[in-house]
Amino acid sequence: MQLDSARADRVAAMVLFAIGMASLYGGWTMDRLEVRRIHPASIPGLVPMILGLLLAVCAGLLWLSARRERPAAEGGAGMESWRDAGVALGLCLVYALVLVGNLTFFWATAIFVASFVAVFGGAGGQGGRALFLRLAAAAGFGLASSGLIAVLFRYAFLVRLP
């Protein structure tokens, strides 16, 4: 997958054009506060309309500049990179959107950090013992770092943890 490509730019241009048009429409239909007798030049939708129009124009220019296909950049990331980023994104989303708020901060963070280390720290040897040691190290690091962060914020910075 290549996000730095003319094709990706064309897709982005379409999305940005839609956002621009949505902002223009949102600004146009926004309450003009006539009931409060404000000056017509100070309506709240004025700047969103201008920005929407500008974004749509810029999206058009981006589309035009992306028409000429560029050669793919050398040394682009392979599938391995995208897999790593995807797994990291998944772990982060589960932690931030699911675990935090449903578990105590300490346990949510310990589980997240330990899982992250266990998934990506796979450079150890083969076999059951090596796997056990790796998981134990991940769990230990998760508990220690989570405890440290929780104590730091709870007692040093007086933050009520989620």
Add this chain to the structure above:
Amino acid sequence: MDRLTEFLSALAGFATLAALFHVSWATLLGIFVGSLPGLTATMGVALLTTLTYTLDRDTAILVLICMYVGAIYGGSRTAILLNIPGTPASAATALDGYPLAQRGEAAYAMALATAGSALGTIVGIVLLVLLAPPLGEAALKFGSFEFFWLAVFGIVISGQLTGGAAPIKGYIAGILGLMVAMVGSDGIHAHVRFNFGLSELNGGIGLIPAMVGAFGFAEVLTVMWRRRPDVADLRRGADRVLPRLADLWRYRWTIGRSGVIGTMVGIIPGVGEDIGAWASYAAARRLSPERAEFGNGSKEGLTAAETGNSAVVPGALIPALTLAVPGSAPAAVLIAALFIHGVRPGPMIMLEQPDFIYSVAAMLFLATIAIAVFGLALARIFVQVLKVPREYLMPVVFALCVIGPFALTQRLFDVWVMVGFGVAGFVLRQMNFPMPPLVLGIILGDLLDKNLRRGLTLSDGDLTPFFTRPISAVFVALILLTILASLPAVRRALGRLLPAARGADR
């Protein structure tokens, strides 16, 4: 002389053990943050801001400035040793720093980088003390018309200079930032815009969660996306760890010129340290008798790049303090931190807190001394930092990204904002959309919106004053010139006229 007295008086105010302790740990932490690939100065300042709520005003700003100065300097470690800039500001440093390291002069290269950074920051501090007060007083003459154009100029110049070969992407990033700022209550009639039925959006999108997401979470994903760096050849030869005074004297003009260029780049809204380093490097190469050495381990090139990026730090604070317009992304976070701690940056600062500018200069000076001491004394220890595996570092960084924004408002909603901006920031970066104009847009959105509508109300809907008032006319001319310079035909013509500049183009 008055300014020197004010500066010395501010410096004396920080001559306490507690202040020196804060300078030490914050600068050291900043150097570590800057040294680690994936941790940027902006991320460091944003995360540290969330830890300063309980500190008093001066201490909080002091630790944030030390973090900023330390992180920009710390980026040179990885640039020299691994050919990977620890922060984007150090990309130019790698060009000559890494070849020097390959020749077995890594420690000396780090010493030169330290001296360059320290001297560059000092040049910037001098210019901060000289330029900020008159700029602040000049800003008192700004009305709604001028502030509107100032905001437009900031977005245009930032988009132009950070967009690289595609300024249109820089402009788009800036417009997206302005659109983000449109969410929530508008600044004139308190009418809620674009809250999509969510009451949490009535107050707008918080800058800190957005910044932590765009620079913290996005960076975590970028680090995991990149291939693992080869941390193999860390030459730890017995070369010097102190810069030779003869070398520094030989490069005195380069240091002075790079310091001035860096500071001036810093003053330009939303441009930042990397452009300061590249501009200084390009100027040094153009004027150096040793220009053939540049890119192959030139000590002058390394000094120019490091002096240039560090001088941007005080430069970026000049508009941040006097106009509330950040000169760089970390300065944008600093503005948010100033508001949190009860300082209102902008033209009124010279009336409300005229001594604050000198306090900031004193803080920068203390941070400079700290980077010089730590940089020279702990050169070999910093090498060990580079060995921290990403799989251990990144989850801890993300946990801090989660708890930091939450600590400010105690709302899980801000964590979701951080996540949203992180994912969007990662995708935009992969597509080569620059982040500084986006951040600047979020900061300047309110300024632009309020002053356009206020100006139109004052002129009863007449656009003429936006173009005929003297300062407004200058801004309009600058904006038009900037946009003209981004047109491909004009760029090609400029490239033919300035062939030397093309080589320095990233």
